[in-house]
Structure formats: C-alpha cells, structure tokens
Amino acid sequence: MIENLPGSEQHRCGFSPGWSVRAYEESLDLALFEAAFCFRCHKVRMHGTAVPPALASQFFDADTPPAQDLLALFRAEAP
Template sequence: MQLPSEAVTATALIEVVRISALPTRRDVPYPGTAVAHWAGSEAAAALALIDSLPGSEQQRCGFSPGWSVRAYEDSLDLALFEAAFCFTCHEVRMQGTTVPPALATQFFDPDTLPARNLLSLFRKAAP
C-alpha cells in the first residue's frame, strides 16, 4: 500500500478510530470512537506497517470498514489524511489534503502477516 510520503514524514500523532457508520459525504471523517492515540515510535511503526501491506484485488462486500487511522502533524489541526480499512473487501479508502487522487482507493491482502498484525493492533486498541 502506498501512503502520501510528505504526510508520513509530517505525522506526529495517529488516532485510531473504531468506525460506526459510513460518512455522509466523501470529504468528511468516518464517524466512530477514537480508541487510541499513537505518537513517536509507535506512530512510525504503525505507518511502516500500513505502508508494507501487500496489494490485492478488490473483493465485493460493499465497503464496510471497521477501522480507520487519522494522521496529524504537530499542530493537531486537521488530519493530514485518514485511511479507512475494510478487511472483508480488501479496500482502503484514503482522504485528506495530502492524498492525491491516485492513492484515494487501494486494495490490500488481509490474509498476510502485515495485515493480520495491523488488525491485531487495532483490536488491542479497542476498549
């Protein structure tokens, strides 16, 4: 999977969100509960793990993401990007000011070790 490189470099904090519904518009954050905040080496490791997700083909499920990550720079204003993960249809949808159109929709293989590790991190973060 490919993340916007300038955003990865600028990321100071990652917010992990347990998604509760789809957004009403494509340019608004996914609704849900923030279950964790990762900073420093924890954020860098999570971004490296996401970046290492191997590609896959699209599966049909209608896109029902369960988790998202929002990356913030030091100011913690608007998110640099948000990536919502659907482990059923293998799709990641990214949005934000740093996301070029070519990276907005990507596919990953949820059966690989990096994807299983990422899902494990998400699940450990949930209360």
C-alpha cells in the same frame, strides 16, 4: 506497517470499514490523512490534505501476515 501491506484484487462487500488511522499536523486542525480499512473487501480508502487522488482508493491482501498483524494492533487498541 501500512505501507508494507501486500496488494490485492477487489472483493465485494459494500465497503464497511471497521478500523482507521488518522494523522494530524501539529495544529490538530485538519487531518493530513485518514486511512479507513475494510478487512472484508480488502479495501483501504484514504483522504486528507496529504493524499494524492491516485492513492485515495487501494486494495490490500487482508489474509497475509502483515495485514493480520495490523488487525491485531487495531483490536488490541479497541476500547
């Protein structure tokens, strides 16, 4: 689902992510990646052992149906 988010231009908000996804190897020692999403500035920052530097900062269109579906999943899982 994350891979299919449409790209976008940068918006300004100071990057205040409200949601993130983290993936681990079987050992659970270090995260393979963490993707932190800010739906205000349309930015996702990624870091971890499996993230090449060129993919560390990306932009997505937060107003599209795929992004809104992802946001709905995040909200449904929130405590």
